[in-house]
Amino acid sequence: MAEKIKIPHASRYLNHVDIGDGTALLYSGASLCMDLVPGEYALRLAQGGDLSFLSSEETAHLLRRGHLTYLTPRREVAEFRKQVRVILEKRDRLDRKTSIANLCFILTYHCNLSCSYCYQKSLAEKTTVSYMSGDFVDRFFTDYYPQLFPKTPRKLFITLFGGEPLLPGNREGITRVLAYARRRPSIGISVATNATMVPEMADLIGPGRGRIRHIQVTLDGDRQFHDGNRVPASGKPTFDATIAAVRQLIALQAKVSLRLHIHQGKLDSAQNLVAYLEKEKLLGHPQLTVYFSPINTFDSEQNSPADAELFGRLFQEVASKTGMPPSNFDFLGSFLDMQSKKILPKVRFCGAGGDNFLIVDPLGDLYGCYEEAGHRQRRIGILSRGKVRFSQLKESYGRRHLLNLPECLRCSAALLCGGGLPE
Known part of the structure; x- marks a missing residue:
């Protein structure tokens, strides 16, 4: 008892x-x-x-x-552990049953912008392969894909990533991915881009089989702040070109996700951007969603009370005008859905170490996390001579769930975040 x-x-x-x-x-x-x-x-x-x-x-x-x-507090944790175990077992059974896979192609580590906070900036200088070739893509689907996914997924979501995935040098690789998807209606294609090259790649974007339908575009703040941060080698401003690309994507019937970066002490810029998007009738557009994302150098502990209050108001404002929380943390939407639907909460933070989420780069290295891609000491496997070889790190990541994180079992938000990122 x-x-x-x-x-x-x-x-x-x-x-x-x-x-x-x-x-x-x-x-x-x-x-x-x-x-x-x-x-x-x-x-x-x-x-x-x-x-x-x-x-x-x-x-x-x-x-x-x-x-x-x-x-008692001790017994409450013990009962919670039992609950987590049941959820974990159900989640594993459900993943096997639904057979949904996510595959990311990092087409290049090169980019036409030079953002000061970019965590991939140094990777382009170190890589020995500039772009993922069309031949590599063909070999991947012929030789390696059946090994990575022995049981063909019922649905496959492919993300094109970089660097900047829409650089002209990536066209051949992209068209080979799209050609593969065109023959298989269960495949969806998305891309994360700075949008500056959208006009050159417009023929590959839109609804229909074998086309890029979902586009994530990043804005750094209002025009002045964005143009000071997201700059090409020429130094020319990019804000207006990015907004023009967003409008072009809407005209192409793509679904656009606007990622609005939050910078320390610059919430006024984010506020100005939201006001601009509303004035331009982009905020709340049926083809466009918005979410806030702190940059990788953001430290929430350094926030002033005034900034915290301002962000809270801004978050609520966007949520009320768009009808959904402006967050990419899927647990927020899932948590609300749990009130009326049978949805399992999170017992893992992400898909790292799992069998249904993989990242592959032009070198044939496999990763389980976007932020670790390109750091070869963090790869979870390699593709070489027709064989897939996984490292011990994949198994280590696979064991990272709430049952193996004692400090997380005591946390009141455990089922919302799933344990956080590995260090």
Whole structure:
């Protein structure tokens, strides 16, 4: 029998968010239940101690929802571990049953821009292969793909990545990927691009089999800030060209995802950009979604209270105008869906180490993470002489889930993030 305390107390998995209108959202990181309560209630629950301010009916409700518990902290973690194990087993069975795979081609490490914060800048100088050739793509699908996916996936999502994947030198590789997809209706193609080369590649973009339908485009902020950060060798501004490319993509009937970078201390620039997108009738366009993404040098602990408040307002503003949270963290949408659908929460942060997500670069190196691509000491396998050879690192990544992360099992947000990135 689970160890219990005679008096109910706040669960260690209780989270609360102040809504700002006198109410707060309680959400349980264990049961995943959400409830609106008076803000004062949430604060007193979070502080612990005497719960006599709650009526017996309120106490019973909060117990049923998982916000309160009789379990000791140690026993609550043990019960949560059991829950995670069940979810992990169900997730593995579901992955085998649904047979959905994600494959990323890093076509090149070269780029026509020189962003100061780019984590791939040094990789182009070190690589011995500039672009993924058409012959490499053909050999990949003939020789290596059957080894990587012995059971043909029911659905395959291919992402074209870089560097800048739409550079002219990548056209041959891209057309070979699209030719393969054209013969297989279960394959979807997307690209992550700075959009400066969209006019030259427009014939490859749009709806229909064997075409690039989903496009991610990055903006760094308003015109002035963007043009100071995302610059080509010529030094020419790129903001207006990027916006023009977004409009062209919409005209081509592509689905566009705008990635808005958040820079430390520059939230006013992000705010100006959102206002611009709304004025230009891009924000809320049915073919366009928006999400915020902090750059890789962003340190949330250095945020001022004013910046945190401003970002909160900006996030809510975009969410209300677009009808969805402006975040690429899929658990936000999934968490909301869990309230009405049977969706399994996260027990792994990402697909690194799994069998249904792989990244391949022009050298034939395999990776499990975008940010590790090109760093050969972090590759999880290689393609060589017709054979796939995986390294020990793939197995190590495969073991990275909540059951093997004791500190994460004690975290109230464990089922939302799945354990975070490996170090």
